Amino acid sequence: MTVGRSDGRTAAVLVVLALLAAVWPSGRLAAQDSQFGIRGLGTPGKSESVRARSTGGAFAPFDAFSPLIDASLADVRRMSANVTSGTSWRSVDAGGTQASLRGTRFPAMVIAGPVTPRIVVGGGFSTYLDRSFGVVIHDTITLRGVQQPITDEITSDGAVSDLRVAVGARLHRRLALGLGLHRLTGSTRVVATRSFADTVNYRTSAARDEVAYGGVGGSASLLLDVTSDLRVAGWFRSDSKLRADIGGRTIAENDLPLMYGGGVQWHAGTQANVAGTVSWRNWAGVATIPNAHDTFNWSVGAEIGRPGSPFRFGLRGGQLPFGIGKTPTEVGYSAGLGRQFSGGRGRLDIGIERLQRSGTGLTERVWTFLLGLTVRP
């Protein structure tokens, strides 16, 4: 493997992207949060590395550093770690009410290494459900016979994380099997504040708490090389109920969906890879949540160029699990670059993603700047 050298154009692109990230007007929004998740359990995270996400998610089943499936760990040849970060700017249009939001997340981290030539053990975390949001509500109520303007602010900051311990085993030169154990954990700091325009007579009410989440899950997956250029993947995951505790007392238990999916990857030559993925989740089985929907998601993407400095792009579409009326939909476009350095011991990936989510009464548009770092010590 050779390490490509950057020319001036690459540097210029990097500088432009950096400037966009740094000086974009504040007050924009945010990672993978969505207003659609407020009335549900949250916004499902994307178990994808920057590489996979730059291809619309299509490469996730075939990328060892995307915590989507476990079988892909079998491709790891030496101890490696990867971390993903994303900064998003989101504009929300809900029935004429518009807002611009912004946020930064570290949605995934994977560390893996072989314990035998055929068995690779890995682990890490990813975002299972993002529960960061804030809403401000202005209203006027009648108190003691007087109209009182009030402002309510309800914020939640945190997420349900998916801690994973997984094994990827190459059972045959064409077949890899993956098994994973998942511990769902995390917490959200929640604050509900009501303030009054009449600050002389009324005090601001603020309730704060921390909601802790817990659950377990298991996953299984297969990678099959049909030919030397064609690989298919399949996966399945099941989780227990998601428990929500406050102060050690369980206040809610919600079912979590089964997830299954499949993908295909084609090596179209030495400098081109194409992949496609489909997945399903039966969120509608979460009977305790009204307006929950089963979801189907798809993605296609490609990676072109030298392995040391590829260019990636992709397209994704699908549905979101929570929303009134018809199932909200999501369409996204993404692109990115990768660059190996230090003789292949490190790799920096950058990507840009554009998402549009539409549902009854709400439209979201999201720009996300992605940055990923892989280290092979």
Next chain:
Amino acid sequence: MTRRLAWLFLLVAAGTACTENATSPGVCPNFCPSDSISIKDTIFTTIIERDSSFRGYVPGYASEAMTATDVPGVVESRPFFTIDTMFTRVAPKSGDTTTVPIIADSARLRLVIVRRDKAATNLRLRLYQLPITADSTSTFASLDSYFHGPVVDSVNVSDLLALPAIGDTATIRIWGDSIRMDSAGHVLQISRVDSSLALFFTLDTLQAPFSVSDTGRLAYGVGVAADSFASVSLGSRESGGNGPTFRWFYHDTIPDTVSATPDSVVHSDRFVPVRFDAFVFNPPTPPLDSNLAVGGVPSARAVLRVKMPAFLHDTIDVVRATVILVPVNAVPGTRSDSFHILARPVLTDLGAKSPLATAANLFGTTVVHIGSPDTVRIELTNLVRAWSADTTLTTTFFLGQVPEATSYTEIRFYSSRAPALRPGLHVTYVKRFRFGNP
């Protein structure tokens, strides 16, 4: 080098991008949390219990002001004070035991009006001479005849206020500030700090007779009159600077046996302190009954105990709390006699002698208007919030007049013995938000 700098810049820029703004206008109910902040407004009519009143906290002679009022048929209030002893002889030569008598020439009396009704017209103060035996046992009746005797001096405050200020250099040097002076020599100064009025009376030897047998002691009473709103408060010696002051001007003659300047006349002056001051009024404060009395002389306080419901402790957030008190009747007097009452929590409930808390942020106050029978409301939000958050606090508070015993004014509220009109606590609270549910 360019490539490395670009990557470095990228990392730094990505770091600076780590700012959050996740709050947007809520579009409810579709895109808001399923629970909402709900507010309740409840009047607790029976949680104030074991309430009563006690009198005797501050006597009239210990108050920081003295009220002079003349509302015929309603109330009359008259301050009075006695002047302390004055030496009657002086030693012309230091170290010599020979003394000579002093001859009083005049005196200057200062009274400070700390409260008045600015709408009062033709406001007058009158000085009456009282017996020097006037003290804390004196009553309105025992002193009444003296207030029908000759007037020692009288000053029209309204006229003085209408005069132009005299602010020449000599006046400023003597008086410290500009003055207003009438033809009779009464001087008025307006305080730059609190707009109180300092009135100076110049009294001759008939108005301020110097009695050797009484060692110079004198006593005066003050009457007030006006076309309307005849009510003022005079500072007392407990007020810390606004009390009456009395200054003798005298002379003595040096005998030829003790000085190189025989038969020369030496003029001098001396401040003498006020020995006692108080005020008497009619009708007198009625005795305590089953109602809650606040104010009067000696001052009365009411103690109210609140039995906090358990749910006010742990499931809600109090945003406003108001004590509701129904007066038995309107307080008589003039409108400028309106007064503050203060609600103060106690550190521990020991009945009448409960130590009062000093955390001013927990106090509640309101103004009681003269002649108004309206329900009195005192905001106690901070106090009830504190009680709600800390179950170890004593849920008892006192009601007292501020300042105490400076006026005849007293208000009486219905107590818990009057079921229909008993004190209540009006609480507005936010119910606890149910976190954890989608």
